[in-house]
Amino acid sequence: MTGTATLPRSGSTGRATLLGLAALALAWEAGARLLSGSFVLAAPSEITAWIATHPGLLARALGTTLANATAGFLAGNLAAIALAAAALLWPGGRRLVTGFALLVFCLPLVATGPILRVLLGPGDGPEIVLAALAVYYTTLVPLLVGLNAAPAAWFDLVRSYGRGRLAELTAIRARASLPYLFAGLQIAAPAALLGAMVGEFTGAERGMGVLTIRYMRALDVPAIWALATAAAAVSILAYAAIGRLARALLHESPPVILAPPPDTRATRGTLPALLHALAVLTLALLLWWGAMAAFGLNPFFAKRPGDVLAALVWAPDAAETRATLATALGETARAVLPGYLAGLGLGAALAVLLTLAPVLSAVAMPLAVTLRSVPIVTTAPLIVLLLGRGAAGAIALVAVMVFFPTLVACLYGLRQAPGQILDVFESYAAGPLPRLLHVRLPAMLPAFFAAARMSVPAAILAVTVVEWLATGRGLGSLMALSASLSDYDMLWSAVALVALLSVLCHAAVAALERRVLSVYAAEQVPA
Amino acid sequence: MPADPPPRAPAITCTGLAKTFPGGREVLLPTDLALAGGRTTALVGPSGCGKSTLLRLIAGLERPSAGTVRIGGLTPAEMRRRAGLALAFQDPSLLPWRTVRGNIRLARRLARLPADPERIEDLIRLVGLEGFGDTRPAALSGGMRQRAAIARAMATDPQLLLLDEPFGAVDELTRRQLARDLPRLWEPRGTTTLLVTHSVVEAVLLADRVLVLSPRPARIVTDIAVPLPRPRDPAITATAAFHALTDRVSAALADGAARAHPPLAAQ
Ligand SMILES: Nc1ncnc2c1ncn2[C@@H]1O[C@H](COP(=O)(O)OP(=O)(O)OP(=O)(O)O)[C@@H](O)[C@H]1O
Numbered sequence: 001m002t003g004t005a006t007l008p009r010s011g012s013t014g015r016a017t018l019l020g021l022a023a024l025a026l027a028w029e030a031g032a033r034l035l036s037g038s039f040v041l042a043a044p045s046e047i048t049a050w051i052a053t054h055p056g057l058l059a060r061a062l063g064t065t066l067a068n069a070t071a072g073f074l075a076g077n078l079a080a081i082a083l084a085a086a087a088l089l090w091p092g093g094r095r096l097v098t099g100f101a102l103l104v105f106c107l108p109l110v111a112t113g114p115i116l117r118v119l120l121g122p123g124d125g126p127e128i129v130l131a132a133l134a135v136y137y138t139t140l141v142p143l144l145v146g147l148n149a150a151p152a153a154w155f156d157l158v159r160s161y162g163r164g165r166l167a168e169l170t171a172i173r174a175r176a177s178l179p180y181l182f183a184g185l186q187i188a189a190p191a192a193l194l195g196a197m198v199g200e201f202t203g204a205e206r207g208m209g210v211l212t213i214r215y216m217r218a219l220d221v222p223a224i225w226a227l228a229t230a231a232a233a234v235s236i237l238a239y240a241a242i243g244r245l246a247r248a249l250l251h252e253s254p255p256v257i258l259a260p261p262p263d264t265r266a267t268r269g270t271l272p273a274l275l276h277a278l279a280v281l282t283l284a285l286l287l288w289w290g291a292m293a294a295f296g297l298n299p300f301f302a303k304r305p306g307d308v309l310a311a312l313v314w315a316p317d318a319a320e321t322r323a324t325l326a327t328a329l330g331e332t333a334r335a336v337l338p339g340y341l342a343g344l345g346l347g348a349a350l351a352v353l354l355t356l357a358p359v360l361s362a363v364a365m366p367l368a369v370t371l372r373s374v375p376i377v378t379t380a381p382l383i384v385l386l387l388g389r390g391a392a393g394a395i396a397l398v399a400v401m402v403f404f405p406t407l408v409a410c411l412y413g414l415r416q417a418p419g420q421i422l423d424v425f426e427s428y429a430a431g432p433l434p435r436l437l438h439v440r441l442p443a444m445l446p447a448f449f450a451a452a453r454m455s456v457p458a459a460i461l462a463v464t465v466v467e468w469l470a471t472g473r474g475l476g477s478l479m480a481l482s483a484s485l486s487d488y489d490m491l492w493s494a495v496a497l498v499a500l501l502s503v504l505c506h507a508a509v510a511a512l513e514r515r516v517l518s519v520y521a522a523e524q525v526p527a
Numbered sequence: 528m529p530a531d532p533p534p535r536a537p538a539i540t541c542t543g544l545a546k547t548f549p550g551g552r553e554v555l556l557p558t559d560l561a562l563a564g565g566r567t568t569a570l571v572g573p574s575g576c577g578k579s580t581l582l583r584l585i586a587g588l589e590r591p592s593a594g595t596v597r598i599g600g601l602t603p604a605e606m607r608r609r610a611g612l613a614l615a616f617q618d619p620s621l622l623p624w625r626t627v628r629g630n631i632r633l634a635r636r637l638a639r640l641p642a643d644p645e646r647i648e649d650l651i652r653l654v655g656l657e658g659f660g661d662t663r664p665a666a667l668s669g670g671m672r673q674r675a676a677i678a679r680a681m682a683t684d685p686q687l688l689l690l691d692e693p694f695g696a697v698d699e700l701t702r703r704q705l706a707r708d709l710p711r712l713w714e715p716r717g718t719t720t721l722l723v724t725h726s727v728v729e730a731v732l733l734a735d736r737v738l739v740l741s742p743r744p745a746r747i748v749t750d751i752a753v754p755l756p757r758p759r760d761p762a763i764t765a766t767a768a769f770h771a772l773t774d775r776v777s778a779a780l781a782d783g784a785a786r787a788h789p790p791l792a793a794q
């Protein structure tokens with residue numbers, strides 16, 4: 001299902017996108033004029049004016065952030081390629097590699113940032129590592145799909161000339177994976193910027209994130225909007241540039257969505273799944289402990305697994321720590337669950353509505369892809385401005401974070417409805433509703449669930465960032481507080497808890513996905 | 528470079544060869560089969576009976592559940608390592624990012640043979656794809672893709688050529704042309720050819736021997752020799768001798784089907 005579908009790139013949709021953007025800008029300007037004086041929305045004219053009066057400042061901040069994001073982009077993607085190579089060389093370990101990669105991807109960046117800052121000392125290290133952490137997983141997943149995305153007959157061809165796995169790799173896998181690699185790189189561009197900016201939110205000295213925090217404190221609305229706009233524009237440009245490079249090199253557009261349906265072969269039965277989870281956990285704990293020991297890091301801030309366990313289970317204040325974590329977890333859940341569900345529901349619903357009006361759908365797809373490439377988390381300050389520091393802001397940010405990938409995936413999935421089957425419906429003169437129910441919706445489900453699965457870490461990232469920045473509630477806020485109080489036991493415990501829960505939620509969505517797809521899209525679940 | 532040259536005009540010997548897929552689907556019953564080297568054998572049988580599976584077993588792409596395959600005394604794996612066999616797959620399986628020429632060249636590269644551009648151009652011309660050497664498969668018709676796949680299979684001068692319904696999507700006229708031209712390529716080289724086809728006429732026209740398979744699980748129900756002179760011109764299809772042979776093959780096919788699915792009245 002991550003097949004070869006690509007976006008149409010005709011002049012007319014390009015023009016339609018421009019028109020759509022222009023209409024958006026006009027509505028925005030009008031809205032801002034209406035709301036002027038309420039300190040929430042800056043008009044495009046004000047944003048332009050701010051950029052025109054602060055070109056040097058903006059350029060320096062953007063330069064710093066882009067340098068870090070680029071370094072993280074390279075490091076993260078190289079790591080993804082190395083992990084994919086490892087999974088290819090050792091097929092039995094593929095699930096261990098992906099499971100571990102997911103666990104690391106679920107580390108809450110807002111807490112990883114301060115921890116890295118004390119571990120790595122002063123410098124841009126934390127921003128770069130965070131950018132790398134934000135990108136490698138979304139490259140690894142499609143790359144693994146791509147490396148295996150060849151019909152069996154192509155491998156038979158290689159074997160029929162007596163050649164082995166090396167020839168398979170050079171003649172087939174390497175080339176077959178390129179579109180998927182580019183799809184990952186495209187998504188990685190905004191993600192790297194996001195990672196770098198989150199790193200800057202959590203205590204850097206320079207960069208876009210630092211400026212954003214400063215202007216948030218000063219409530220300088222045009223400045224906040226200008227910074228977010230610049231970050232969004234850079235992301236969109238990078239996304240488009242990588243897409244263009246892919247088209248020039250490969251003569252095709254990279255696939256729009258990334259995550260494959262979960263591998264049903266290996267997870268059949270609860271016992272293998274449990275063993276797999278145990279293996280991943282063991283590996284993670286070993287690496288965690290090994291890294292701390294190898295670098296001889298100061299146990300005051302570099303906690304080992306045992307320290308976290310002690311803090312949660314048998315330390316004198318363990319009960320208190322657990323209670324604090326549970327309260328924060330409850331607050332976070334009340335923001336992230338409604339936001340996640342709303343984002344999924346609205347994204348899917350809008351996609352379905354748009355399909356009923358094909359003209360709009362042609363415009364919506366490129367627009368949605370464009371907006372998806374905005375690093376939503378960096379707009380957290382705007383959402384806080386718009387909706388306040390309460391729960392509404394957090395819910396909205398999560399919803400927006402989930403909404404765009406879901407919309408894109410569902411629009412894409414709805415288009416995957418097999419033409420021949422639609423022709424059958426056509427031949428009975430069936431109306432749009434039967435077609436939607438019997439053909440399009442089942443075709444949409446795999447893409448929808450892929451988005452739902454990949455949105456789990458994204459939603460948790462969004463909620464922890466907004467809690468860290470603004471709401472003063474939940475795990476994100478707890479992590480901010482612990483970092484500033486140097487309560488490293490609490491900080492590490494919160495990180496472990498968030499990562500573990502994210503992986504569990506991811507697994508729950510994947511289990512639901514398998515169950516639903518085995519009924520509604522049996523042919524799309526690998527046998 | 529291949530270690531040793533493959534045996535010329537290899538005979539094929541299958542001993543007790545059988546295949547049951549995991550899950551218990553029996554596809555090929557234990558079969559003994561001896562095919563003379565340098566000859567062309569046609570396999571005909573109802574859809575889904577196991578023809579492609581038999582071909583893949585002989586190529587060593589499928590592991591037999593029982594029995595062995597020897598090609599000129601070698602195992603399929605040894606034959607493959609010497610670049611001695613080539614398959615034209617039922618579904619052309621061209622690499623979409625390579626042109627027709629690039630796909631053919633890849634076969635030579637995989638077989639560790641020098642590129643030999645002239646030979647590649649000859650083959651492109653032979654299968655009627657002149658002018659399409661630089662075209663990618665997506666811009667070809669189904670029949671053109673199949674012809675490109677045939678050219679790819681011929682490109683390594685295999686001693687054993689396995690053709691799985693190579694003309695399925697090709698029009699009648701081109702089919703006749705290919706049926707005339709391709710044997711001219713493989714006969715003088717002493718290539719052993721095994722051809723799966725749904726066309727009784729094609730089987731008799733191309734082969735020295737026609738094996739008729741029963742419905743799944745496959746078993747050889749009839750073995751018909753085709754003593755027509757070579758080289759054969761497609762005009763031969765109008766002769767009485769030819770018709771007698773096609774009638775025998777058709778009757779054997781119908782007979783095999785009737786035994787597998789007896790008509791209601793007989794039950
Ligand atoms: N990998 C597989 N796993 C399980 N069953 C298979 C597999 N490949 C083929 N079969 C089964 O083996 C039987 C024979 O398949 P095969 O492809 O050999 O038929 P065929 O004679 O070539 O048919 P056709 O003329 O339609 O190409 C079929 O019933 C098919 O379902």
Ligand SMILES: [Mg+2]
Binds near residue numbers: 578
């Ligand atoms: Mg077949």
